[in-house]
Each structure stands twice: as C-alpha cells, then as structure tokens.
Amino acid sequence: xxxxxxxxxxxxxxxxxxxxxxxxxxxxxxxxxxxxxxxxxxxxxxxxxxxxxxxxxxxxxxxxxxxxxxxxxxxxxxxxxxxxxxxxxxxxxxxxxxxxxxxxxxxxxxxxxxxxxxxxxxxxxxxxxxxxxxxxxxxxxxxxxxxxxxxxxxxxxxxxxxxxxxxxxxxxxxxxxxxxxxxxxxxxxxxxxxxxxxxxxxxxxxxxxxxxxxxxxxxxxxxxxxxxxxxxxxxxxxxxxxxxxxxxxxxxxxxxxxxxxxxxxxxxxxxxxxxxxxxxxxxxxxxxxxxxxxxxxxxxxxxxxxxxxxxxxxxxxxxxxxxxxxxxxxxxx
Amino acid sequence: xxxxxxxxxxxxxxxxxxxxxxxxxxxxxxxxxxxxxxxxxxxxxxxxxxxxxxxxxxxxxxxxxxxxxxxxxxxxxxxxxxxxxxxxxxxxxxxxxxxxxxxxxxxxxxxxxxxxxxxxxxxxxxxxxxxxxxxxxxxxxxxxxxxxxxxxxxxxxxxxxxxxxxxxxxxxxxxxxxxxxxxxxxxxxxxxxxxxxxxxxxxxxxxxxxxxxxxxxxxxxxxxxxxxxxxxxxxxxxxxxxxx
Numbered sequence: 096x097x098x099x100x101x102x103x104x105x106x107x108x109x110x111x112x113x114x115x116x117x118x119x120x121x122x123x124x125x126x127x128x129x130x131x132x133x134x135x136x137x138x139x140x141x142x143x144x145x146x147x148x149x150x151x152x153x154x155x156x157x158x159x160x161x162x163x164x165x166x167x168x169x170x171x172x173x174x175x176x177x178x179x180x181x182x183x184x185x186x187x188x189x190x191x192x193x194x195x196x197x198x199x200x201x202x203x204x205x206x207x208x209x210x211x212x213x214x215x216x217x218x219x220x221x222x223x224x225x226x227x228x229x230x231x232x233x234x235x236x237x238x239x240x241x242x243x244x245x246x247x248x249x250x251x252x253x254x255x256x257x258x259x260x261x262x263x264x265x266x267x268x269x270x271x272x273x274x275x276x277x278x279x280x281x282x283x284x285x286x287x288x289x290x291x292x293x294x295x296x297x298x299x300x301x302x303x304x305x306x307x308x309x310x311x312x313x314x315x316x317x318x319x320x321x322x323x324x325x326x327x328x329x330x331x332x333x334x335x336x337x338x339x340x341x342x343x344x345x346x347x348x349x350x351x352x353x354x355x356x357x358x359x360x361x362x363x364x365x366x367x368x369x370x371x372x373x374x375x376x377x378x379x380x381x382x383x384x385x386x387x388x389x390x391x392x393x394x395x396x397x398x399x400x401x402x403x404x405x406x407x408x409x410x411x412x413x414x415x416x417x418x419x420x421x422x423x424x425x426x427x428x
Numbered sequence: 429x430x431x432x433x434x435x436x437x438x439x440x441x442x443x444x445x446x447x448x449x450x451x452x453x454x455x456x457x458x459x460x461x462x463x464x465x466x467x468x469x470x471x472x473x474x475x476x477x478x479x480x481x482x483x484x485x486x487x488x489x490x491x492x493x494x495x496x497x498x499x500x501x502x503x504x505x506x507x508x509x510x511x512x513x514x515x516x517x518x519x520x521x522x523x524x525x526x527x528x529x530x531x532x533x534x535x536x537x538x539x540x541x542x543x544x545x546x547x548x549x550x551x552x553x554x555x556x557x558x559x560x561x562x563x564x565x566x567x568x569x570x571x572x573x574x575x576x577x578x579x580x581x582x583x584x585x586x587x588x589x590x591x592x593x594x595x596x597x598x599x600x601x602x603x604x605x606x607x608x609x610x611x612x613x614x615x616x617x618x619x620x621x622x623x624x625x626x627x628x629x630x631x632x633x634x635x636x637x638x639x640x641x642x643x644x645x646x647x648x649x650x651x652x653x654x655x656x657x658x659x660x661x662x663x664x665x666x667x668x669x670x671x672x
Binding site: 241279 | 660
C-alpha cells in the first residue's frame with residue numbers, strides 16, 4: 096500500500112469530447128516509434144464500442160482473489176495508426192488527393208456520437224479514460240518479471256522498461272485494457288500519470304489542457320485536495336466498474352443532464368435520459384445515490400442557495416481543480 | 429508400530445531417498461550424452477550449414493515437454509512439438525549446436541528498421557503492426573561456471589549458487605545472450621552471438637555458435653512456438669543432456 100495516492104476526478108457532465116486531452120497526452124508521451132496506435136488517454140463515446148473495442152466485456156481484473164482470463168485485443172480492435180500522403184501532395188507536386196493509409200477501418204472513438212436510444216430519444220456522453228493507477232493493480236500481479244510497480248510515495252503505477260520483456264500478461268490482466276504493447280521496443284507501456292510533471296508541481300498534461308475544465312487532481316488522502324472533497328466528503332464521484340476488484344483511483348462524476356422532453360415534475364431516477372441500467376453497468380448501484388445527491392445540489396442552487404459542491408465542480412480556476420503536493424510526497428518518502 | 433504402519437513408513441522413506449538422489453546425485457543415468465566431434469571446417473561455414481561436415485555428426489532426438497500452466501489465466505497448450513533434433517560440432521574456438529524441429533507455422537516477421545534519427549525529427553514514425561503476435565524461438569542453457577560438485581543446476585534457470593547462461597534466439601528479434609540465477613531472474617546482457625536460422629518445409633533448422641564448452645557440460649534446450657502464444661516460461665523444454 097502506498098503512503099499517498101494521487102487520484103483524478105472527471106466530471107462527465109462537462110466533457111465535450113474535443114480530444115484535447117488525448118492530443119496533449121499524445122504529443123507529450125506517445126509521439127515515438129511504435130506508439131502510433133496508442134492513446135494512453137482516450138475519450139470514447141458511451142454507450143459504444145470503446146477503445147480497444149469491447150474492452151469492458153472481454154475480461155481481466157479480479158474475482159474472489161484470482162486474476163480473470165482475457166484475450167489480447169487485436170490491432171483491429173485498437174485501430175491501425177494511419178498516415179496521410181502529405182509528402183507527395185505538398186512537397187513532390189503529385190496531384191492525388193491526400194488520403195490516409197492503411198485504409199481506416201476502426202479506431203479510437205470510431206463510433207463517435209452514435210450513442211444509444213432511450214425510447215424515442217438519442218443519448219450519449221463521453222468517457223475520458225487513462226490508467227486508473229489502481230490500489231490493487233491486476234497488471235502488477237500478472238507480471239512474472241516484476242516489471243510493474245506501484246510507487247510507494249504517490250501510488251502511481253509504472254512499468255520498468257528495463258525489466259519488461261513484452262510478455263503482455265499485464266495487458267490481459269488489466270480489466271480496463273490501459274496497457275499497450277510497443278512492437279518496436281518489444282515492451283509494454285502505459286499512462287504514467289505525468290509523474291515527471293507532478294514532481295515539478297505541474298498538473299498532468301491532460302488535465303492542464305482540458306478546455307471543459309472537467310479534471311480534478313490531487314492526493315486522495317489530502318483533505319485539502321478537490322479529489323478528496325469530491326470522492327470522500329461529498330461522495331459524488333465513483334470509479335468505473337468497481338466489481339473488477341482493482342480499486343481504481345480515477346473517479347467519475349456520473350452524467351446527469353440533459354433532462355428528457357416532457358419530464359416536468361419528474362426526478363432524475365424517475366425519468367432519466369440516460370437509462371439508469373447503463374449507468375449502473377458502468378459505475379455500480381451506488382450511482383443512483385450519487386445522482387440523487389447531485390440533483391439535490393442543483394435544486395439548492397436553482398432555489399437561490401449556494402451549493403459548495405457545484406462551486407467545486409464548476410472549478411473556475413486551476414487552484415480549485417488541482418492540488419499538487421510534490422513537497423509532501425517527497426518529504427515523507 | 430504395526431506392520432502396516434511400518435510398510436507405509438518404509439515406502440515413504442524409499443520415496444524420499446529416491447527424490448533425494450534425483451536432486452543430489454551426479455548425472456543420473458537418464459541423461460543423454462551429446463557427441464560433439466571436432467571439425468576442421470571454419471565455424472562460419474558450419475554455422476551456415478556446411479552439409480558434409482554436419483552429416484557425419486550423430487543426430488540425437490531429444491524429447492520436449494510442455495511447462496505446466498504457470499498462471500490460472502493461461503490457455504492450455506497441446507504438445508505440438510514433441511522432439512527436437514540436436515547435433516553438436518566443435519570447430520575452432522566454438523561449439524556449434526544445431527537444433528531442428530518441426531513446426532507447421534512459421535511465426536516470424538521482419539520488423540521495419542528504426543532510423544537512427546530522433547522520432548520527433550521525422551515526418552513518419554515506425555508503427556506497431558500487431559500487438560497480439562508471438563514469435564518462434566529457441567534456446568540452449570548451460571551452467572555459467574564449472575561446478576565442482578558436478579551437479580546440473582535447476583532447470584528453472586539455475587539458482588543463486590548455480591547461475592546459468594542462456595543462448596536465446598528469436599525468429600524476429602535475433603540472437604540474445606542472457607543470464608539467470610533462478611526462475612524470474614533472466615536478464616538480457618545486451619550481447620549477441622552468431623546464429624543462423626532457416627525455415628523450410630515446415631521445419632526450423634537453427635545453428636547457434638556457443639563458446640567451446642568442456643566435455644561433461646550439461647546442456648538443456650527450449651523451444652517456443654509463437655502460434656501457441658509461447659513466451660516466458662510458457663514453452664517446450666528438455667531435461668539436461670551431457671556434452672561429450
């Protein structure tokens with residue numbers, strides 16, 4: 096068990112699916128050989144296929160203390176990284192149109208904005224995903240090389256690239272499929288929670304760049320941090336698929352709006368636009384209590400009161416959303 | 429103690445002493461010996477398959493076994509490669525070991541070459557083509573140092589007192605020299621060694637150039653079948669064989 100635990104809360108009501116976080120991450124960490132298909136941070140439309148396709152249904156994680164089997168996703172499940180023939184068009188004077196190659200047939204957020212139907216109304220929302228830096232990481236348990244470790248000082252889960260032999264047991268074990276194999280290096284890699292930035296007091300690149308200001312970062316055990324407030328005090332943020340048994344340290348404020356048409360006078364549980372079954376599938380039964388709490392906070396504000404929770408969720412400035420404590424983490428190591 | 433109890437105790441005692449013997453006696457009779465005649469040909473030409481010289485070397489059929497499932501989540505694997513044929517030849521300062529095994533699927537690719545320049549300076553990056561494929565491979569393991577007690581080290585990559593060297597060849601990634609001193613400690617040294625591989629008519633023919641090991645050195649062999657998702661301890665292995 097680590098001494099401290101960095102955590103992230105993402106408010107799904109604020110995510111606009113712009114992929115700025117995805118690009119911030121990609122430019123910083125996965126713009127290398129062998130990493131084209133990788134998105135350590137991805138944003139997928141829900142309900143939907145996800146990235147890699149069907150990751151939420153293929154296995155991994157824990158059950159009764161034992162790792163659960165899972166196949167390795169294929170490259171078609173992730174989507175091959177395609178390139179455009181800009182050289183020919185722009186520099187070599189060839190007249191052919193700019194085309195991607197190989198022909199794109201699948202990819203991250205391939206089913207963008209398709210969503211689902213609830214009676215006669217369409218619904219969807221975006222689910223941004225990074226490594227969950229779990230308290231009980233299945234990937235760590237699965238690695239026979241002991242190449243994966245959870246940093247004692249801040250709970251960040253990383254892969255030692257010198258020890259990794261590219262066996263990919265970790266990819267099978269991760270129920271969130273957030274580890275990627277780099278065939279060029281022959282090793283696996285994953286989100287490192289931007290620990291080199293955190294160590295310098297800078298927040299994660301995905302969180303820093305988010306135009307929707309939906310990401311909150313801090314130590315889960317730091318009473319002053321927004322993540323502690325949202326998860327532990329106000330109890331309005333939940334981990335994804337808690338039944339997978341890994342205890343994620345990324346939490347989500349469940350999507351709540353907009354109301355359905357003609358639902359005047361009905362509450363969120365009576366007539367939700369997003370079917371409750373689907374939210375329960377993602378976040379467990381507790382999501383119902385969270386939705387009720389959120390609706391009560393909204394009502395408080397609509398009635399002219401001041402909701403501390405909503406003020407925090409609005410998160411106007413970086414000081415509210417991020418509480419990075421490099422000194423605390425380092426001093427106590 | 430009644431007769432019944434006594435006979436059980438005796439049987440248990442016998443079993444224990446047999447087990448003890450298997451672990452401590454020097455070179456149990458079941459070990460095959462591998463003839464290793466000396467050739468006048470150059471090790472380079474032998475590596476590339478100088479047929480006449482190799483044809484004079486007696487061929488040994490060595491039984492391969494599957495490692496037991498190491499993880500609950502592993503798919504079971506059938507014994508698709510029951511035999512590896514081994515020949516050894518000494519030439520100059522090398523011991524050449526030729527391994528041949530039948531494998532209907534050639535699990536090998538040529539990965540694109542990575543340019544020397546930094547990726548951020550290039551218009552295009554080298555891409556991962558697949559992330560769920562594994563490649564055929566083979567290895568020869570032997571004790572890293574001559575052992576006074578003449579014991580074969582543990583087949584599970586030796587132990588801290590009996591380190592091993594592993595000459596590992598991978599159909600895609602080439603030849604790599606490894607060291608280990610017990611299960612889970614295998615480490616790439618960063619060094620390579622001469623190896624030559626040919627896949628023909630459903631068979632791998634692989635020749636590895638090892639240092640000229642003294643007679644009496646135990647050798648163990650391993651084969652990984654990419655199509656069976658072999659990697660790590662998920663593989664075929666032989667028991668120790670003794671070099672002549």
